[in-house]
Amino acid sequence: MDTRIEIKDLSKNYGKKQALKHVNLEIGQGMFGLLGPNGAGKTTLMKVLTTLVKKSGGTVSLCGIPVERCQEVRSMIGYLPQDFSMYGNMGAYEALDYLAVLSGLNKKERAKKVPKMLEKVNLSEQHKTRVKAMSGGMRRRLGIAQAIIHDPRILVVDEPTAGLDPEERVRFRNLLCEIAKDRIVILSTHIVGDIEATCENIAVLNHGEILFRGTVSGLLEGVRGKVYTMEVSAMELPMIQERFLVTGILTNGSTASIKIISEEQPVKEAKPGQPDVEDAYMYLMNHASAPAGNV
Amino acid sequence: MFGSLFFKECRQILKSMVYYIYVVVFVMFLTSQLSGEMTERMEQPQPGQENYGFVNSRRESDIMEKTLAGLAMETSWNSYATYPMGFYKGVTLNETELAEVKSILENCSGRSWEQLTAEMERHYAGYEQSTFQGAMQAQISYSVPVREDLSYEDFSKYMEQVCGIIGAGSDYQTEALKAGVSVPMTYEQAMEEYKALCSKDRITGATARLFCDYAGIILSVLPVFLGVTRCLRDKRAQVSQVIFSHRACALVIIASRYLANVCMAFLPVVLTAFAMQMPYQYHAKTIGIAPDVFAFLTYSGIWLLPELMIVLAVSFFITEMTENVISIFIQVFWAIASLFSAVALEGNFGFHLIVRWNTLGDAAEFWRQRPELFVNRGFYFVLSLVIVVCTVLIYEKKRREGETVYGKIFKSRK
Numbered sequence: 001m002d003t004r005i006e007i008k009d010l011s012k013n014y015g016k017k018q019a020l021k022h023v024n025l026e027i028g029q030g031m032f033g034l035l036g037p038n039g040a041g042k043t044t045l046m047k048v049l050t051t052l053v054k055k056s057g058g059t060v061s062l063c064g065i066p067v068e069r070c071q072e073v074r075s076m077i078g079y080l081p082q083d084f085s086m087y088g089n090m091g092a093y094e095a096l097d098y099l100a101v102l103s104g105l106n107k108k109e110r111a112k113k114v115p116k117m118l119e120k121v122n123l124s125e126q127h128k129t130r131v132k133a134m135s136g137g138m139r140r141r142l143g144i145a146q147a148i149i150h151d152p153r154i155l156v157v158d159e160p161t162a163g164l165d166p167e168e169r170v171r172f173r174n175l176l177c178e179i180a181k182d183r184i185v186i187l188s189t190h191i192v193g194d195i196e197a198t199c200e201n202i203a204v205l206n207h208g209e210i211l212f213r214g215t216v217s218g219l220l221e222g223v224r225g226k227v228y229t230m231e232v233s234a235m236e237l238p239m240i241q242e243r244f245l246v247t248g249i250l251t252n253g254s255t256a257s258i259k260i261i262s263e264e265q266p267v268k269e270a271k272p273g274q275p276d277v278e279d280a281y282m283y284l285m286n287h288a289s290a291p292a293g294n295v
Numbered sequence: 296m297f298g299s300l301f302f303k304e305c306r307q308i309l310k311s312m313v314y315y316i317y318v319v320v321f322v323m324f325l326t327s328q329l330s331g332e333m334t335e336r337m338e339q340p341q342p343g344q345e346n347y348g349f350v351n352s353r354r355e356s357d358i359m360e361k362t363l364a365g366l367a368m369e370t371s372w373n374s375y376a377t378y379p380m381g382f383y384k385g386v387t388l389n390e391t392e393l394a395e396v397k398s399i400l401e402n403c404s405g406r407s408w409e410q411l412t413a414e415m416e417r418h419y420a421g422y423e424q425s426t427f428q429g430a431m432q433a434q435i436s437y438s439v440p441v442r443e444d445l446s447y448e449d450f451s452k453y454m455e456q457v458c459g460i461i462g463a464g465s466d467y468q469t470e471a472l473k474a475g476v477s478v479p480m481t482y483e484q485a486m487e488e489y490k491a492l493c494s495k496d497r498i499t500g501a502t503a504r505l506f507c508d509y510a511g512i513i514l515s516v517l518p519v520f521l522g523v524t525r526c527l528r529d530k531r532a533q534v535s536q537v538i539f540s541h542r543a544c545a546l547v548i549i550a551s552r553y554l555a556n557v558c559m560a561f562l563p564v565v566l567t568a569f570a571m572q573m574p575y576q577y578h579a580k581t582i583g584i585a586p587d588v589f590a591f592l593t594y595s596g597i598w599l600l601p602e603l604m605i606v607l608a609v610s611f612f613i614t615e616m617t618e619n620v621i622s623i624f625i626q627v628f629w630a631i632a633s634l635f636s637a638v639a640l641e642g643n644f645g646f647h648l649i650v651r652w653n654t655l656g657d658a659a660e661f662w663r664q665r666p667e668l669f670v671n672r673g674f675y676f677v678l679s680l681v682i683v684v685c686t687v688l689i690y691e692k693k694r695r696e697g698e699t700v701y702g703k704i705f706k707s708r709k
Contacts, residue, residue: 050540054696070695071544079540085533089310101299102541102548146537 522610
């Protein structure tokens with residue numbers, strides 16, 4: 001059985017604006033991170049995969065099924081949109097039960113699965129809480145529960161941690177990793193920390209184009225040997241920011257400890273630093289013209 | 296899936312404030328129109344009664360005499376009631392125009408205007424004008440005899456001239472004349488009416504018609520609020536994307552929502568009808584007639600359900616297409632146009648959205664016109680199903696293309 005998502009030469013135009021430009025991707029089982037700034041085309045790509053937006057060109061197949069076969073595709077995907085919401089007057093149980101019906105679950109299955117899912121997302125005790133009274137985190141958890149209640153082979157989550165507090169964010173990431181054990185999970189985000197903590201395979205999208213596709217370590221490789229740390233006076237800081245790509249500043253009175261990315265050692269005092277995904281991402285975005293997968 | 300969704304939709308409607316407003320407005324409207332004691336009007340007529348009520352007559356002689364009576368009265372006041380585009384407009388004529396109308400009256404009746412006014416004054420003086428009953432009786436019993444050699448065709452031509460002078464929408468238009476005139480009932484007619492009330496209508500049939508007449512007016516608008524509320528709920532709660540991404544097909548989603556709204560909107564109609572028929576059932580039993588206990592349900596199902604279905608279907612279609620409340624304005628306009636375009640308050644169903652039978656009884660005439668009612672309601676029933684299918688197509692298009700039709704139109708206008 002095919003357990004891949006294949007995207008070939010995918011384009012999407014909104015009038016004259018090209019939201020996706022000849023995107024090629026292959027996504028296998030496990031967590032897959034889609035990283036990019038706001039407006040990069042991530043949500044459009046997610047919507048094409050979930051049959052919510054018609055592509056303008058190219059081919060997309062999910063587990064061997066072309067995306068045009070909407071009904072079959074919808075049966076195998078779970079989708080958590082960026083701003084998940086449900087009817088405000090519904091309780092958590094009621095909302096999940098309603099969406100489970102839309103997923104094609106019969107009464108018996110729902111009676112079994114709805115409480116189980118609420119427990120999984122830690123909403124059992126709030127099963128009567130109305131959606132309009134839920135916090136952002138609770139809503140996202142309800143959203144993930146509705147996305148997986150029918151046991152989909154593919155789960156698409158769009159910016160799931162935006163606006164969550166750190167504790168809730170960590171809990172959500174862990175939940176996604178747990179879910180990804182036996183299915184494809186596509187995590188779209190502009191928060192680099194989410195990708196770093198959960199995904200091995202990633203793609204970076206900008207202006208509708210894939211800038212990078214590969215592994216997290218592959219992305220890190222691109223910036224290895226180009227990260228430096230140094231102490232500078234607060235007065236020098238604006239000048240350094242003008243000359244170099246500064247990815248971290250820790251001020252301490254009149255001095256500042258900074259992290260910069262440079263092709264060569266910027267000054268004698270600069271010491272080589274340990275790159276992280278954020279550095280690699282920032283480096284990539286600054287070299288957007290570099291060929292995909294070869295940064 | 297369909298059954299579960301249907302029941303869930305019904306439950307959601309029960310939680311909606313709009314639904315309770317719908318119920319309250321419906322019940323209040325009905326009770327305000329039908330709260331009068333109608334059982335008095337269902338007593339067996341006795342010989343020698345002061346009056347036996349009124350009956351609609353389509354006899355040419357009755358039409359000519361009563362129409363001339365109305366024209367004479369309005370001419371004496373120089374105030375003519377017209378309803379162009381359905382709304383009341385009082386018309387006052389200048390001296391030349393008034394003289395023309397008087398001349399038409401003289402030609403039709405063979406009497407001078409002075410003779411006509413003198414006879415009118417004499418007639419009205421014979422009735423107690425200070426009471427509603429007396430004034431009504433005086434008006435209904437007043438008629439102007441026509442010239443012996445005046446044919447109906449010539450009379451019609453004269454009335455066309457009157458319409459040319461006072462404008463459109465008067466009682467002298469050909470359609471209005473065709474609808475007949477109210478004339479006092481004779482004892483024999485009253486007995487015949489009473490027999491039809493007992494045998495054909497079995498009391499409750501006649502009251503059910505009157506119930507449907509009033510309920511039909513309010514149901515030509517009220518359900519649109521339920522339809523619009525349901526269709527905009529997804530947009531307001533921002534759940535469209537979530538629902539679109541699920542497996543359920545557009546037909547199941549729209550059909551379950553539509554059916555739930557139809558059932559829930561019809562529920563208060565059935566309950567009100569059931570409650571309102573009680574006194575008439577009781578009355579029928581007290582006068583020894585087995586009432587038709589299902590009359591209200593049958594009449595509501597045939598008369599009101601298709602109307603409710605079409606109003607909901609149109610509101611679903613327009614709201615899914617435009618994603619705004621424009622459907623409410625369209626529906627109000629349609630209802631007003633339908634209400635005021637009716638030339639008669641009884642029958643002449645045609646393809647009017649609101650069908651009228653604003654009388655208690657006149658059973659024989661109703662049964663004569665019944666096939667026309669079936670055609671009208673059947674048409675709206677089928678049309679509503681066609682519109683629901685169109686709504687499904689619009690919904691699926693939005694789901695696949697990620698844009699509303701309105702959005703596309705708007706974009707192309709930019």
